[in-house]
Amino acid sequence: MKYFFLFLVLVPAAEIGVLLYSGQTIGxxxxxxxxxxxxxxxAYLAxxxxxxxxxxxxxxxxRGMMPGDAILDGVSVLVGGTLLLTPGFITDIMGILLLAPPTRKFFKVLMMKAFRNWIDKGNIKVIR
Known part of the structure; x- marks a missing residue:
């Protein structure tokens, strides 16, 4: 939770700095x-x-298959689209990386590791 708070403070501050720099550089x-x-x-890509x-x-x-990979793709697209709709260049870069299928694979691996870690710690319980 402490990282989330840090994220909420640092990202907007960095966005403001980049926007100010961009405004001075290109207008x-x-x-x-x-x-x-x-x-x-x-909005279009999402x-x-x-x-x-x-x-x-x-x-x-x-086909009777569990759509686990597609669900992770959906989470990536949802977060990526939201980041692209948020004004700022840093969030736009992250959003594009989450929406592009080749780079989305990297983030899906990170999400799977995080979910497995949460399951191993007992934070998430899987009921079968």
């Missing part, structure tokens, strides 16, 4: 335009990737 209006563009791009994941999940359920 205020190009900076605002980039922020709006990445917001629209994030919708496109989300619909693809829903189709993949439905197909796996039809």
């Amino acid at each position: 205020v209006w190009p900076t605002i335009s980039l922020i709006i563009l990445t917001g629209f791009l994030g 919708k496109q990737q989300g619909l693809e994941i829903i189709r993949k999940t439905q197909e796996q359920l039809r």
Whole structure:
């Protein structure tokens, strides 16, 4: 929980610094335009990737398979889309990394390790 609080303080502070630097470097209006563009791009990519994941999940359920991988993809797309809609360049970079299928694999491995760690510690109970 202490890392979450640190995250909530450091990320907005870093975003403000990067936005100020960007405004001084390329100008205020190009900076605002980039922020709006990445917001629209994030909404489009999240919708496109989300619909693809829903189709993949439905197909796996039809086959009687557990859609674990598709659920992790869905979490990545949800968080990535939200980060792209959040104004700022740091969150935009993280959002794009979570939405892009090649880089999403890295984050899925991290999520699986975190879930296994939580299960091993007893924070999450799996009922079968």
